[in-house]
Amino acid sequence: MALLKNGYISLSELKNEKGYPSEERFNEGPVAVIECIQEIPCNPCVEACDFGAIEIEGPITDKPKIIEDKCIGCGKCIAKCPGLAIFVVDKTHSESFASVSFPYEFLPLPDKGMEVEAVNREGKVVCQGEVIRVINNKEFDRTPVVTIKIPEDKFDVVRGIKRRKEK
Ligand code: SF4
Numbered sequence: 001m002a003l004l005k006n007g008y009i010s011l012s013e014l015k016n017e018k019g020y021p022s023e024e025r026f027n028e029g030p031v032a033v034i035e036c037i038q039e040i041p042c043n044p045c046v047e048a049c050d051f052g053a054i055e056i057e058g059p060i061t062d063k064p065k066i067i068e069d070k071c072i073g074c075g076k077c078i079a080k081c082p083g084l085a086i087f088v089v090d091k092t093h094s095e096s097f098a099s100v101s102f103p104y105e106f107l108p109l110p111d112k113g114m115e116v117e118a119v120n121r122e123g124k125v126v127c128q129g130e131v132i133r134v135i136n137n138k139e140f141d142r143t144p145v146v147t148i149k150i151p152e153d154k155f156d157v158v159r160g161i162k163r164r165k166e167k
């Protein structure tokens with residue numbers, strides 16, 4: 001498995017995981033993408049979802065499953081995951097852009113409207129993005145969730161942004 005070799009999982013491996021939505025679901029609008037691939041005793045994601053869209057079917061060490069028809073893409077589960085393993089992807093953001101929401105636990109936070117360097121799962125810059133939302137409130141347990149707009153074809157590649165330098 002690429003996780004053991006490289007420290008991150010490959011996209012083809014992720015697509016076989018039960019937390020990864022189908023191509024059809026991506027085409028329907030915002031949906032949670034659960035990139036939790038280690039069998040650990042953890043389940044705040046299940047409790048976080050008001051719509052019953054995340055299930056752990058067996059013992060607590062089983063990996064979570066996205067019930068894609070129930071997910072509305074609200075993003076609440078992103079902030080509740082201690083493993084920073086959940087994203088919300090909207091492939092339908094606009095004609096040629098997608099959006100990706102992710103937890104961002106660094107300071108300074110980016111500002112809405114800022115141009116940023118978007119990174120893949122390895123932390124490598126893959127394209128430019130624009131910050132379209134920053135949520136940092138009580139409901140999200142003060143775990144900031146940042147949403148960026150990126151070229152549509154990068155929807156399953158981009159999973160964060162390059163950290164801003166302190167001034
Ligand atoms: S994005 Fe919202 S609806 Fe979807 S799984 Fe997460 S908490 Fe549930």
Ligand code: SF4
Pocket residue numbers: 034036042043044045046064080081082083084085086
């Ligand atoms: S909360 Fe995060 S780390 Fe824990 S089981 Fe859910 S997705 Fe995995």
